[in-house]
Amino acid sequence: MEHSVQEVTFHHEPGGNEVVKKIIKTTVILSVITVIELGLGLAMYAFPMADALKLFLKGAIVILSLAKAFYIVGVFMHLGDEIKNLIMTIVVPLLLFIWFIAAFLWDGASWRNLRNTYNGAPAAAPTEQHDSGKH
Amino acid sequence: MATAQAQMETKWWNGGRSPFNVEYGKLMMWYFLMSDAFTFGAFLISYGTIRFSQNYWPDPNVVFNAFPFAGHANLPLAFVSLMTFILIVSSVTMVLAVHAGHNMDKKGVVKWMIWTIIGGLAFLGCQAWEWTHLITGDHLVLMDGQVKELGTTVSMNPWGPAANVTGHEGHHVSTPGPVAFGGYFFGITGFHGFHVFSGVIINIVMLVMAMNGTFERRGHYLMIEKAGLYWHFVDLVWVFVFLCFYLI
Structure with a gap:
């Protein structure tokens, strides 16, 4: 050492x-x-x-x-x-996340649209609850 | 800026020195953390995909509104903010430990490592409370035509859209929400909590080694720096867990 x-x-x-x-x-x-x-x-x-x-x-x-x-x-x-070369070996591979996030969120949204179109799901999203309710 | 000038003129790739100007173990810690970032990223992106595929998703302000010893007070995000600050502060004490190590200040390293370990344990305690509260906290849910009291688990999400019935004493009644909510929440915060736990163990080992004078004899505190990198990464991941589960 x-x-x-x-x-x-x-x-x-x-x-x-x-x-x-x-x-x-x-x-x-x-x-x-x-x-x-x-x-x-x-x-x-x-x-x-x-x-x-x-x-x-x-x-x-x-x-x-x-x-x-x-x-x-x-x-x-x-x-x-x-030094710059070290920074680049860490940061450049992380750029993969740009595609990763965009592609998969897009996929999720498409999944929802397809289900809503072909499964007869409710057209409008239900309103979000604002009462915390019983614990 | 003399150092920058000297760095420019150095022939890094002529052999005889590390071309990245860091010790091997530290460089490998960076690459491990990069791969771990992809593991966490994949988990969070998968959560995002499922969330985007649902027409309804629970509002975190409604789900996470409890605080220890505050009874049924509606305090959205208060407890998780406390957890966030605990982790930020323990990250700061870790930087101070690394800084003390640069100055070969053994006493300083020991002091700041102890504070970092306390911060990590406090965070884990908070998480244990939050999980217990979510799992055991009963909510009125309309299931199979009956109103039941249920907690949040990996197979049950009582935070769905409002049901068109009212519970006793006018309490709010929900229908079951997307089941994936509990699985992703416990899975991802659990994986992060496991990182915090192993970080605390690593920090305890570093503390013992520092107290025994191992690093002093070695002539440098590089091990503290490597443990520090891991600890900061745990804080960094929490920034994104906090963002994805609690804020948006």
């Missing part, structure tokens, strides 16, 4: 207080984003709104979550401090 120490040619981060400051800053960013997400999620519950607006808010929450992922991977996991 001796050689493994020498392999590390450059230090990945300075050792001083700047690092702690960066960690605290990232923590604040993550917490604020989470609070905003919760606010949007509760707003969808508290106020009746059009489906299009709901979809827009859900999209906003997804983008905020991706921002959180970026900060966790980039700062907490220090991927941002690695």
Whole structure:
């Protein structure tokens, strides 16, 4: 295991207080984003709104979550401090998710349309319940 | 930026050094996490496919509205927010442990690892409570012409559309919802919880090794960094579980 120490040619981060400051800053960013997400999620519950607006808010929450992922991977996991070739071997394969998500959600929606068309299922979705009921 | 300049001029692929400037184990941890991301991704995408194929899906604000010791108060998403913050904070204490390791500060590593382990255990405790509440919590469901009290399991989803009858004392009565809800919820949060559990075990091993001075003798705390990568990944996955099951 001796050689493994020498392999590390450059230090990945300075050792001083700047690092702690960066960690605290990232923590604040993550917490604020989470609070905003919760606010949007509760707003969808508290106020009746059009489906299009709901979809827009859900999209906003997804983008905020991706921002959180970026900060966790980039700062907490220090991927941002690695050399570019290493970053690319991690990030490029993850691009597969773009197809993965699009194809399978599309598939699910198509499944629903086919069932509704040919199985005689109800045309309109039932309204969502708002009473929490008995526990 | 002298380091960046030096990195540019280094001939990484001429041999004699790691071309990615990281130790072997750390690089392999990254690739393991990438493959694990695809495992979780496949689970969550499969959940999305089934959800998109249904005309009705339960509203998470209605399902997850309980808080320990709060009785029947309607507190949507409050408990799961607490769980999210516990995991974020334990991720922060893990970064601080890694940072202490860079400075060869054994005391700091031990202190922050203990806090990280406490955070992980707190999260697992919360999850145990949430599961118990969902499984044992009774809801009025109209089944086979009768109103029954049922909990959420992998074969029963009492959170379906409203039934056109009223329970005793005017309580809300539902029809059964899509069965897949319970299976996906318990399956995916369970798989994540298992990752948290193994992360806690790994962190305990790291804590014991740090306390014994193993890393000090080795001259570096790279093992803490690798355990840290795994722990942050668990937090990262929770961001998406939280998104898919509770927020949207």
